[in-house]
Amino acid sequence: MESWLKQYGASGLDDLELADFSNTGRGVRTLRRFEEGGKILTIPHGVLWTVKHAYADPVLGPALLSARPPLSVDDTLATYILFVRSRGSGYDGLGSHVAALPASYTSSIFFAEAELEICAGTSLYTTTKQLDRQIEADYKELVVRLFGRHQELFPCDKFTIEDYKWALCTVWSRAMDFKLGNGDSIRLLAPFADMLNHSPKVEQCHIYDVLSGNLSILAGKDYEPGDQVLINYGPVPNNRLLRLYGFVVPSNPNDSYDLVLATHPMAPFFEQKHKLWVSAGLDSTSTVSLTLTDPLPSSILRYLRIQRLNESDLAGMVSHKSDAAFEKVSDSNEVEVLRFLVESISSLLDGFKNQLEKLEDQLAEGFYTPEGNAWSAAHVSLGEQRVLRLTRKTAEDLLAAVETGSGNKRRLLSTPAQCAKCKKVSVHLMRCGRCNEVTYCGRACQVAHFKEHKAICRATAAKNGSKKD
Numbered sequence: 520m521e522s523w524l525k526q527y528g529a530s531g532l533d534d535l536e537l538a539d540f541s542n543t544g545r546g547v548r549t550l551r552r553f554e555e556g557g558k559i560l561t562i563p564h565g566v567l568w569t570v571k572h573a574y575a576d577p578v579l580g581p582a583l584l585s586a587r588p589p590l591s592v593d594d595t596l597a598t599y600i601l602f603v604r605s606r607g608s609g610y611d612g613l614g615s616h617v618a619a620l621p622a623s624y625t626s627s628i629f630f631a632e633a634e635l636e637i638c639a640g641t642s643l644y645t646t647t648k649q650l651d652r653q654i655e656a657d658y659k660e661l662v663v664r665l666f667g668r669h670q671e672l673f674p675c676d677k678f679t680i681e682d683y684k685w686a687l688c689t690v691w692s693r694a695m696d697f698k699l700g701n702g703d704s705i706r707l708l709a710p711f712a713d714m715l716n717h718s719p720k721v722e723q724c725h726i727y728d729v730l731s732g733n734l735s736i737l738a739g740k741d742y743e744p745g746d747q748v749l750i751n752y753g754p755v756p757n758n759r760l761l762r763l764y765g766f767v768v769p770s771n772p773n774d775s776y777d778l779v780l781a782t783h784p785m786a787p788f789f790e791q792k793h794k795l796w797v798s799a800g801l802d803s804t805s806t807v808s809l810t811l812t813d814p815l816p817s818s819i820l821r822y823l824r825i826q827r828l829n830e831s832d833l834a835g836m837v838s839h840k841s842d843a844a845f846e847k848v849s850d851s852n853e854v855e856v857l858r859f860l861v862e863s864i865s866s867l868l869d870g871f872k873n874q875l876e877k878l879e880d881q882l883a884e885g886f887y888t889p890e891g892n893a894w895s896a897a898h899v900s901l902g903e904q905r906v907l908r909l910t911r912k913t914a915e916d917l918l919a920a921v922e923t924g925s926g927n928k929r930r931l932l933s934t935p936a937q938c939a940k941c942k943k944v945s946v947h948l949m950r951c952g953r954c955n956e957v958t959y960c961g962r963a964c965q966v967a968h969f970k971e972h973k974a975i976c977r978a979t980a981a982k983n984g985s986k987k988d
């Protein structure tokens with residue numbers, strides 16, 4: 520592969536070599552020093568895998584052009600890779616790159632059922648199941664639109680659904696995306712540059728020159744001879760890393776949970792609310808990313824405020840021409856929204872097969888083989904639960920503030936009482952004897968909640984003049 524690349528004008532290859540690294544697997548080692556910002560490698564335009572090059576191929580291009588509707592970018596690149604892999608001759612250069620690709624991947628779509636079950640409850644679990652169905656449907660369509668119509672180019676034994684999944688994962692785990700000046704974007708695979716592993720500790724340092732069409736790698740930090748050269752794949756959460764790349768970063772600061780907000784079209788005042796969602800920059804089904812840095816994005820409150828509007832709220836909004844619920848609509852609407860949010864997040868958390876504390880213990884005890892599929896799934900579940908717990912805590916704090924600010928309307932609003940720990944709704948709850956504010960379904964939950972509740976309990980008791988300590 521390297522001699523083919525050099526022949527096409529690649530530079531920097533003499534100072535680099537492929538090597539195995541204990542933490543990342545195969546990657547690229549530098550044989551010389553580099554200062555941060557220095558150019559390490561350039562892969563010329565002519566050898567890149569792009570949609571344009573696939574269409575320009577004299578054999579593959581006409582077949583792609585005949586497909587109606589045209590293939591997606593990922594399907595085009597995946598087909599291009601499979602096509603080159605299936606050819607005996609005529610594609611020695613690209614073929615040498617294909618020969619260097621991994622034989623298998625650890626994306627979540629390849630997990631055994633028991634491995635995936637470890638992260639049951641996560642958005643990754645749901646997405647992976649959906650992807651399995653989607654891939655099957657897409658493959659069937661590809662057979663009808665392309666493979667089946669040109670069997671001489673796409674022999675069925677080399678274009679099976681397993682081959683298609685392998686090629687898709689090749690694209691997902693190795694493609695780089697760049698924005699072009701005109702607002703378009705380009706997705707490409709760069710031979711050899713696609714051997715670089717990810718580190719969140721280096722700056723983003725892969726660049727695409729729009730004029731030449733070449734792909735270059737700069738040093739994301741200072742390197743000494745023998746160091747692994749790394750690039751940054753971006754601020755990717757573990758659920759996405761595992762789905763696309765097949766690995767996770769423990770305690771990933773970019774972890775997130777994609778919360779889907781939806782309302783049934785038969786719900787009261789749906790049409791009016793739909794207009795309000797749109798004017799608030801949302802839709803009646805909106806997916807919002809919860810993150811560790813922004814666990815409760817304002818768009819969630821905006822959505823739920825509109826969803827919970829009653830007839831008189833709606834009439835008021837129309838007469839005051841206020842239309843987007845950027846601000847609190849009323850204390851009662853806000854309390855309803857926040858209570859609903861706390862309850863919904865609690866039930867999402869209850870839906871996780873393995874609870875956070877259990878996973879933390881298992882990972883600390885070495886229960887899962889490090890870097891294995893089950894270990895990665897456990898990290899995804901841990902990350903999503905951490906985000907959701909933070910979201911719930913933020914909503915609970917906001918709820919407490921609204922209730923306090925509105926003269927403690929909690930009891931006036933007469934929603935059912937809940938256990939402060941497990942969130943069980945019941946009429947048989949015991950109240951905390953010191954602050955008299957929170958309720959529990961039993962002693963076990965009160966003890967379990969004590970660490971979290973201690974500070975606020977003391978402060979509330981002091982404010983209320985309780986003598987107990």
Ligand SMILES: C[S@@+](CC[C@H](N)C(=O)[O-])C[C@H]1O[C@@H](n2cnc3c(N)ncnc32)[C@H](O)[C@@H]1O
Nearest residue numbers: 543544545692693713714715716717764765766
């Ligand atoms: C662009 S390729 C990098 C080269 C790849 N290691 C190879 O041998 O072909 C991306 C893949 O490398 C692996 N990888 C990259 N960064 C990693 C990291 N920080 N930890 C573990 N695996 C990593 C993952 O398997 C990922 O799907």
